[in-house]
Amino acid sequence: MLIGELARRTGTTTRALRFYEAQGLLRAQRSANGYREYDEDDLRLVTEIQALQTVGFTLDDTRPFVACLRAGHESGDSCVDSIEVYRRKLAEVDAFLGRLGAVRAELHGKLAEALTRQDESGHADPCVVAPSPSEEH
Amino acid sequence: MLIGELARRTGTTTRALRFYEAQGLLRAQRSANGYREYDEDDLRLVTEIQALQTVGFTLDDTRPFVACLRAGHESGDSCVDSIEVYRRKLAEVDAFLGRLGAVRAELHGKLAEALTRQDESGHADPCVVAPSPSEEH
DNA sequence: GTTTGCCTTGACGCTCACGTCAACGTTTAC
DNA sequence: GTAAACGTTGACGTGAGCGTCAAGGCAAAC
Numbered sequence: 001m002l003i004g005e006l007a008r009r010t011g012t013t014t015r016a017l018r019f020y021e022a023q024g025l026l027r028a029q030r031s032a033n034g035y036r037e038y039d040e041d042d043l044r045l046v047t048e049i050q051a052l053q054t055v056g057f058t059l060d061d062t063r064p065f066v067a068c069l070r071a072g073h074e075s076g077d078s079c080v081d082s083i084e085v086y087r088r089k090l091a092e093v094d095a096f097l098g099r100l101g102a103v104r105a106e107l108h109g110k111l112a113e114a115l116t117r118q119d120e121s122g123h124a125d126p127c128v129v130a131p132s133p134s135e136e137h
Numbered sequence: 138m139l140i141g142e143l144a145r146r147t148g149t150t151t152r153a154l155r156f157y158e159a160q161g162l163l164r165a166q167r168s169a170n171g172y173r174e175y176d177e178d179d180l181r182l183v184t185e186i187q188a189l190q191t192v193g194f195t196l197d198d199t200r201p202f203v204a205c206l207r208a209g210h211e212s213g214d215s216c217v218d219s220i221e222v223y224r225r226k227l228a229e230v231d232a233f234l235g236r237l238g239a240v241r242a243e244l245h246g247k248l249a250e251a252l253t254r255q256d257e258s259g260h261a262d263p264c265v266v267a268p269s270p271s272e273e274h
Numbered sequence: 275g276t277t278t279g280c281c282t283t284g285a286c287g288c289t290c291a292c293g294t295c296a297a298c299g300t301t302t303a304c
Numbered sequence: 305g306t307a308a309a310c311g312t313t314g315a316c317g318t319g320a321g322c323g324t325c326a327a328g329g330c331a332a333a334c
Contacts, residue, residue: 140310152293
């Protein structure tokens, strides 16, 4: 199939697919006129990349999974490098969850505090906010 | 004080301070030779901006807080616009926490699954990973 | 033969918060 | 007089993952 069809079937764009190729994630056969030719295995690669991206993987993180599929495994996470990326990502997510939880608590406290002061003083003043540079005429 | 001293006292750089000014967040008096002159109120503004940035606010999000301080309030969150930003940010953080929790669960499941398959088959294959484009010689 | 719709490469644009020069003026110390 | 340590504006670079032209070639329908 050509690049347009692969893009449609994977719900992405031709630009993204060419970008994946430039990153070394995707390789395509070329037909006589120079058009990229893809098969079902390539489609599988793209869907794997997309699935991983939705869980916050960078394109670089997806390399071992792509390599694993290309090596003939039926799933992208059958190789040690992929599993290692899983572990690293899980650790990253946990760290992020921790920081975000702390941020949430602090934000919640600040809001409650501000509302308390507002009740005490009986008012909340409006302020004239400086415009962002793009909004200046 | 001059821009260098303000940068040192706030633990940031002169470049950042000039950037804040370009964004309309900071204003400076100019002395006869064109140098920027800051006072303690400006220092307060910068520390407020920094405090908000550490909880994930964009510079644009800090505008109401800066405006509030500039209007003479003793704290940046004494104005309705600031409180509104608090609410919005809290909602954003909550949404993010939700998604990140789901991602964590999915990631955890995938890892467990991959490890199970690994145990069943008794091996995990190494795969040759394609190099990133920057690593090519 | 011309329109339409595919494909090609190449290059610049976008976000965000600055970093990093470059080229130059000012102030103070020696 | 000159060197060091300040300051000024302006312009381009960074990272991630593409979007958006531009300028052109190829293929099938009319």
